[in-house]
Amino acid sequence: MNAPFPRPLSRPQGSERRGSVLELVGDTPVVLAEKLSPPGREVWLKLESANPMGSVKDRLALGLIEAAEKDGSLKPGQTVVEATSGNTGIGLALVCARKGYPLVIVMAESFSVERRKILRYLGAKVVLTPASLKGTGMVDKARELAEEHGWFLPRQFENENNEKVHEATTGMEIVRAFADAPLDAFVSGLGTGGTIAGVGRALKAHMPSARIVACEPDNSPVLASGVPQQYAEDGSPAASHPRFRPHPMQGWAPDFIPAVTARAITDGVIDEIVPVAGADALAWSRRLAREEGVFCGITSGATFAAARQLASELPEGSRVLAMIPDTGERYMTTPLFGDIEEDMNEAEIEISRSTPGARFDATPAAAPSAAVPEADKRALAHVDAIIADETQSLVFFALEWCEFCWSAQKLLDLMEVDYRIVHLDGPDYADPAWGGDVRAALAQRSGGTPTIPQIFVGTKHLGGATDLFDAFNDGRLSGIFEDAGIAHKQPGVENAYSLLPKWLQKR
Template structure:
């Protein structure tokens, strides 16, 4: 981890990391090897550091936001934490609009970075949070980063994450890329960056399927048990940008069990990592047995201590 001069004119520095590791993961001998990008090692603990940094840097250089200005985002999860950290580094003020019921670890982290949180009634969905974020931006000034439609979201992964992976994968060859979809920025950006490098790569959407009635809802999800995996909200995610997309449905129990297995093997990750790895196993089967399939471990486990994921340990 290092501090890099971001804006030489005012001497400000921005915390950056070296490229996150790409490691081969095989939890059991019967499972295929999947290449996993350890994005939970980014400064705020998730892959969303990449889009937060990229969106704010470009907004700053365009003059859309200046020192002391407001940044507002509708986010139930890691994007809000990443933006709160980045705003703390850049001397910006941050407000997260979040559905009620978001894990307390996330709320406390945002506040610790100096951000503010507005919690909406849990009966309201992400569209309501987006509308409230727009209202707060008009009232306070500044910008809303609009992660669900901002092209800088997927561009961050196309320009940075995908290029890191290509430099790390043996033989520079990738045949499949797997990700769950929140905004869609990760899957779209990785696919575009890898495809444009010349790889004949197939994109795989990891869709969690819930077979249980859960009363606690953190966001509008494919599965109410895997936070941050959403449907029908983002304009970034589209079939036109993901030609040949294959959808993989994974039971949320399998995703949670895979997450527990990852943690037991020393990967301090959240449930979206279990989802991605379980789907990656299926993607390898869809392709050739020895195909290079890449996925990401999006965030770390400490923001899930008060959720169902850690129920067995309490």
């Protein structure tokens, strides 16, 4: 597992053809924060969101998997399991999807929901651990699962290849980028510690005058405390660090000092440790977005806060590089977006009112009620045959692109109901004449209701989405399904209307 990292990561430039998405990992840009740099100084940003899954951890994921493939510790088709706050897991999901390894990610329940969804979207399984057990809880669970099932555990917090991949790729990219204008300092936060350890080693070798500065939350000074971490024989944490406190920097500063970080400190790679306040992290993340156009997360704001403060204390002409590890999309359900409104605020409403069209505060003219056209006999027969199909007691007439259809379907799926779905905008109904005739026939069989979706249970018309939701909310739906012999379960939903998109719930 700790074999030398197999190869430097590099990707084709410009519009060259790629043989795999994995060739897009690395070679990320460096951008000057021109507006937010202190006067007379330069703060540069290493934008790791340019990696395929939007974070610096894509490098780590690819490096650990390819090192394990080379030394034989990872077998073809073997399941990979890892504990992560999100970004390493997302990087592993990318690599495992491309290489064909099943993946199980263990994550504390306190991390943002969008991380879980991205992982599952990429095909990974996500096992949550109680937030009260903190980072050590998820690490212990991942190790337990690996031992029980014979899965491969990359051990990102201990694995020496973690720092080696960053030394060979991230660090050397920085050395090349600043070959003609050496850095005075490099600033990074600490998750596993691999980024700062690897970059620090590269800079110590090629740019020794650069200071290597690590950041940690000011309310959780695990490193600055000087209190040693307890380790198990395998290098994993034996217990939570006594100075750990919960903080808003997801991905930074777990409740233990990773072995990778400890090695960097012992080897003198890190020159300085600076505290960053949570409020400053949030504020600078937002300023980077609104003044530099850099869409980043909380840890990026925290790193920039430390880098900017350091730059302001250095002589004029100084040059500092801040690691910007990921994108802001990982933080939608965190305090970073807590004051970002979904609905229009007063200023936006005033803009809307400045012209007469498409306004929510204007009452639209009532549309004349359209008479349901007499259905074609062939279309009626077609609809009747679908409704009367003895092999399927529940028929769901829907549109593929319809929020009401999606929400009604979600309720049926949560109840684990077997049903037939007929998409009236699908290829079978692409001919306008035939599709129109079938829609008219359905409206006629639905009591003159032209809207979609329409649901039939045991040949009886139940109604549309609101009828389905009302029947669920008042308890009638289970009885309707039982009378029709339709097996179903009770989902963990109290109000079916909560399944609608938020903008529809308010109408």
